[in-house]
Amino acid sequence: MASIDVTDASITFTATQNKQISLKEYLVKGLFRRSVNPQVAIHALTKINLTARDGDRIGIIGHNGAGKTTLLKLLAGVYTPTAGKSVVQGRVCSLFDISVGFENEATGWENIVYRSYLQGETPTSLKGKMDEIAEFSELGDFLNFPVKNYSAGMRMRLAFAIATAIEPEVLLVDEVLAVGDMAFQIKARARMKAMMSVSSLMVVVSHDLNTIKETCNRVLWMRRGTVVQEGQPQEVVAAYNQDSRDRAAAAKAQAEAGSQPAQSAQVAKVA
Amino acid sequence: MWKFRHFLMALVKLDLRQRYRKSVLGIGWSLLNPIAMTIVFTVVFSKVLGGGADPIAYAASVLAGMAVWSFLRDSALTGCSCFATNEAYIRQSPIPYTVYTLRTALGQAIHSLIALGVVVGMVAAYQSDAAVILRVPLLIPGILLLFVAAWAAATIAAFATVFFHDTKHLLEVAAQIVFFMTPIMYPRKLLDDKQMGWIVDANPVYWLLELTRIPLLTGQLPPIEMYLAGTGVTLALVGLAVGIVAWLQKRVIFVL
Known part of the structure; x- marks a missing residue:
């Protein structure tokens, strides 16, 4: 039984615009004059509510920087909410940032082992899967070479093969479908479809609105860390499309008027 | 933690292999470095700082001290x-x-254990008594405390670095100072004679060091007070580490 219960979850963190902090900055912080390195509060997510039970297929759409990936990482447990609660039950498989996190000096085979252990496999459960992962990646003898010699496409293939080798209850996907060459993409799509059908719960972030409409039974439209609309895929996607067209038109009008686009209000200065 | 033991051990094994990949001497460097240092110390300082002990006994004491010391220092620095x-x-x-x-602490521990193994061999050869090997079980409590302390130190250093990038440089300076304040190159008697024993008493590293060095060199268990002091030092470090983890664990990812 898998479930997701997110109640009033917010993620707020502070960041400085310039990472280098001088000693002077440290000592006179705000004493005599305004800091040249102001701390900025970033509201990545604000009061998100999301409940999902077995069988739910949830799609998240929105513009870049809307907080889609942050929400996914919250569900994966990589981020903990700074306010509110997020409870996810079930074996989670997260497909994001998968092509990073290889041990570069180690061979492909060794990396299969590390990644799989990280995903919760044990030596016994892994034994049967090694060959299957290797076969799916189609890397053949390259698996005997250190990963640092791999091309970006090869790394993606290997990462995808490993990440999708488990049977997840909760599947979290962040647009990973652009994997490798054409032939591999078709294979990857088929594998994704298969995973989506076996996982009892799925949350997918995508800009591909057709995929979202086909696979999801519920869609969240996010903007600036909040949910704008939630509901049936057809309705939400239509509303989102309309909004995108309106914005494009507005931006065009503005460009013609010669003015600068407004700054994102997502970043609010902290006194 | 237990769930991730396979992941952890696989990475520790990798680190071990990687450290000396493409090196001619391989794992031998783990041995050569402390041995070379010890030879230099012995040749140069055994007369001056040895307090009358013969060179081999002095060398064994220095090597044992160096092994424990570099374990703590390198755990914190890495x-x-x-x-x-x-x-x-x-x-x-x-x-x-x-x-x-x-992962950091385990990797360092393996190297230090190799160096300690050399000390056992040295003492056994010097006293021409293979029974020295029987002293090894006596080392276990000391080494366990040392290991937990090193893990805690690595954890504190890791979290501190994320929020204050200069930690490593500060730590390097501090390590240099503590090294000279710890009776590694010289016996503690040298300071006691000058009424400066309090420097050693106040040094937490000393208490951890002796729990390993005394049984290794003499075959005797250290007095119970030393174990209490060593446990106290370890618990203090663990307490600090647990506090820092509870306080900062959730925030690290936003700052990293």
Whole structure:
């Protein structure tokens, strides 16, 4: 039984615009004059509510920087909410940032082992899967070479093969479908479809609105860390499309008027 | 933590192999470095600082001290870069961050154990008594405390570095100072004679060091007070580490 219960979850963190902090900055912080390195509060997510039970297929759409990936990482447990609660039950498989996190000096085979252990496999459960992962990646003898010699496409293939080798209850996907060459993409799509059908719960972030409409039974439209609309895929996607067209038109009008686009209000200065 | 033992051990094994990949001497460097240092110290200082002990006994004492000391120092120093090294895993997976600092501490522990093995061999050869090997079980409590302390130190250093990048440089300076304040190159008697024994008493590293060095060199268990002091030092470090983890664990990822 898998479930997701997110109640009033917010993620707020502070960041400085310039990472280098001088000693002077440290000592006179705000004493005599305004800091040249102001701390900025970033509201990545604000009061998100999301409940999902077995069988739910949830799609998240929105513009870049809307907080889609942050929400996914919250569900994966990589981020903990700074306010509110997020409870996810079930074996989670997260497909994001998968092509990073290889041990570069180690061979492909060794990396299969590390990644799989990280995903919760044990030596016994892994034994049967090694060959299957290797076969799916189609890397053949390259698996005997250190990963640092791999091309970006090869790394993606290997990462995808490993990440999708488990049977997840909760599947979290962040647009990973652009994997490798054409032939591999078709294979990857088929594998994704298969995973989506076996996982009892799925949350997918995508800009591909057709995929979202086909696979999801519920869609969240996010903007600036909040949910704008939630509901049936057809309705939400239509509303989102309309909004995108309106914005494009507005931006065009503005460009013609010669003015600068407004700054994102997502970043609010902290006194 | 137990759930991730396979992941952890696989990475520790990798680190071990990688450290000396493409090196001619391989794991021999783990031995050569402390041995070379010890030879230099023995040749140069055994007359001056040895307090009348013969050179081999002095060398064994220095090597044992160096092994323990460099374990603590290197755990803390490599701990500083621990989260940066493991950043990709941290950004992907919700496993406890202490797994990564444990990776650091375990890697260092293996090297120090090799050096301690050399000391056992040296003492056995010097006293021409193979029974020295029977002293090894006496080392276990001391080494366990030492290991937990090193893990805690690596954890503290790792978290501190994320929020204050200069930690590593400060730590290097501090380590240099503590090294000279700890009776590694000289016996503690040298300071006691000058009424400066309090410097040693106040040094937490000393208490951890003696729990390993005394049984190794003499075959006797250290007095119970020393164990209490060593446990106290370890518990203080663990307490600090637990506090820091509870306080900062959730925030690290936003700052990293």
